Amino acid sequence: MDGSLAFTPVRLGALRLKNRIVLPPMQQYQGTAEGFATAYHLHHYARRARGGVGLVILESTAIAAEGRLMADDIGIFTEAHVPPLAAIAGAVKAEGVPVMVQLSHGGRKSRPQGGGRLLAPSAIRYTADDGMPEAMTADDIARVVAAFATAAERALAAGFDGIELHAAHGYLLHQFLSPLSNHRNDGYGGGPGGRVRLLAEVLAAVRSVAGPEVPVTIRVSAADYDPGGLTAAEVAEMLAGLVGQGLDGVHVSSGGLTPTPPPETGPGYQLGFAREIRERTGLPVIGVGNIRGRAQVEAALQGGMADLVAIGRPLLVHPDLARVL
Secondary structure: OOOOOOOOEEEOOOOOEEEEEOOOOOOOOOOOOOOOOOOHHHHHHHHHHOOOOEEEEEEEEEEOOOHOOOOOOEOOOHHHHHHHHHHHHHHHHHHOOHHHHHHHHOOOOOOOOOOOOEEEOOOOOOOOOOOOOEOHHHHHHHHHHHHHHHHHHHHHHHHOEEEEEEEEOHHHHHHHHHHOOOOOOOOOOHHHHHOHHHHHHHHHHHHHHOOOOOOOEEEEEEEOOOOOOOOOOHHHHHHOOOOOOOOEEEEEEEEOOOOOOOOOOOOOOOHHHHHHHHHHHHHOEEEOOOOOOHHHHHHHHOOOOOOOEOOHHOOOOOOOOOHHO
């Protein structure tokens, strides 16, 4: 296709990608009770790397035992978690594809194993049926920042090429960003500058262990879909303050802070958010959201909505999709 962008190389930080198709992080529900990755994960990610994508981002990987999202997710909160993750990273890279890992803490949406504490910026439940979280203390915040840095150090030792920080879908970093879930009156609450502070501190801590060359991206929800919640403009304002602070790109999603669904989920329904964040921050953007074919990918890239495009569920069904787009 003349003028095609999908299969042209692109840089994400210092990392050179052979094309602009990304396998985004998608939970596989195949971890052990202790949060270990398995042979399933190794096969799953290596197979999709073989299918022609330019970048693989490993699913949400917990940085702390109390921050696990569910009983069958995976984690990186002990040294023992590193070897199976290293095997996955090695298998993907053996296919000639770089691999990043998404680091997360679930906050009030966590499913702590073994009776761990449920933490959040403020003591506000996710829903009336969920547990009441504890408002995090200064010590709690410091421990979470340190846990993200330690997890990043372990991930790089395991061979991952980059780090994505999960600040979307209602998990802890998103909870701090949104005025709906963050009612703090200290330096981590209030206006956008306070609400973005934890994310800025996590980014700085991860960058300090990653060094200047390793790509570090952030996944955000650009809309909460509830009155008074985050909008793409406000998210862009907060991210703009991180430009020059070690942020290499933004992966733009939406929703998840509350059970409120998006008003529509048609083809490319989140790309408008991606365009706004790209234009307001100048950062490279990964666009995602019901993108299934070559025409949609090209429209997103040619139209300035994204620099890379993530294709999710279709790659679960058709691992070679990137080769036949």
